[in-house]
Amino acid sequence: MDYEQVLKYAMQMELDGSNFFKEKAGHFSNPTTQKLFQDLSDVEMEHYAYLERQLKAYGDNGGFDTSGEVMDREEDIFKAREESEHIEETLKESDIPDLTILRMAYLIERDYKEFYERAAEYAKDEGIKSIFTKLSKWEEGHERIFKSEYDRRMKEYMTLPWGG
DSSP states (O other), rough: OHHHHHHHHHHHHHHHEEEHHHHHHHTTHHHHHHHHHHHHHHHHHHHHHHHHHHHHHHHHHOOOOHHHHHHHHHHHHHHHHHHHHHHHHHHHTEEEEOHHHHHHHHHHHHHHHHHHEEEEEEEEHHHHHHHHHHHHHHHHHHHHHHHHHHHHHHHHTSOOOOOO
């Protein structure tokens, strides 16, 4: 596995995800939901920066920084945001049940999770394997949030009287 290329590809995925959330934030009229999408854009940029640091460490010394401090700090960032921002409740407050955007967000996060799972499977280096596993779990958390909200909104939509 060419770890440098995989890391660069992963960085591009995170950048694309960040851009998606930033762009879609403006599609919601509810300021709370707008902020959620902007914050998720920021989270994806934190993932990008994390991967960038790993790429630098690999380029500098041929290894990865899997120290507890680095791994725990990144996990704490996501956990703190998820808990402090009450992401699930925030989505429920949205005035616009935009199923298309929610589905796209869910699919993006699912794709990222699956990419990192596969990368971990193929990785021979235990350091990078643990990094990809960690990233997969972070993306899985995002995926669950969007899938749950998408399913809830779809159920609401399907039970509306036709004609709105």
